[in-house]
């Protein structure tokens with residue numbers, strides 16, 4: 001039994017299962033195999049399998065791509081090959097995601113939605129991308145990591161899975177630490193400090209050393225607001241009490 005067979009058998013009994021369709025199965029588990037995600041997978045809290053897209057390629061050379069209709073640079077993943085791989089996966093109600101720079105930006109909200117479900121199937125793009133017909137015919141959800149272009153969908157797939165799996169019950173060592181993170185309340189997280197008390201002449205803000213929980217909470221909230229206002233006007237505009245904060249409270253140390 002090789003490693004991939006082993007991981008497939010392991011996956012079928014899991015609660016949250018991720019299946020990755022990729023030309024580079026060797027890229028997995030990659031960063032998903034360290035720290036809390038590795039421990040959680042060993043504990044059976046989630047499972048991972050890869051499906052090699054090459055296995056569904058055409059002919060002796062297992063061809064998966066062809067030139068773009070209408071001409072132009074590069075190659076495009078064939079619809080028939082991608083569809084054969086998708087159809088070979090037992091999706092069992094899991095959403096089918098296609099990482100793509102054209103997709104809707106992936107978000108903490110979407111990660112929470114996915115974490116509440118049975119898992120995800122992710123088709124990793126390569127070359128210029130994927131034939132549009134398979135995106136339409138199989139209802140692929142296009143999700144973007146941001147306004148930049150990666151060489152392939154593998155790193156993006158790992159990011160989607162990591163952001164989602166760390167939200168599963170029992171995965172994070174301290175579940176309370178998830179509550180105050182960036183985006184959870186519509187704001188970016190406040191600045192963090194730890195030992196030493198003074199480092200290169202820089203002190204920890206006095207409020208954090210006051211021992212007064214009310215004062216600390218208020219300082220953190222104000223710093224969160226300040227950072228969000230300065231760096232993410234889109235989030236700030238959507239934050240319910242965004243306009244309540246006086247400009248003077250948000251102007252320092254936030255760039």
Ligand SMILES: C[S@@+](CC[C@H](N)C(=O)[O-])C[C@H]1O[C@@H](n2cnc3c(N)ncnc32)[C@H](O)[C@@H]1O
Nearest residue numbers: 099100101125128129144145149150152153156
């Ligand atoms: C070189 S890119 C293709 C870019 C495409 N020609 C375009 O201009 O939108 C190859 C693959 O990388 C992945 N990829 C690249 N950038 C991404 C991003 N920002 N978010 C998610 N996936 C991305 C996608 O799966 C994509 O099919």
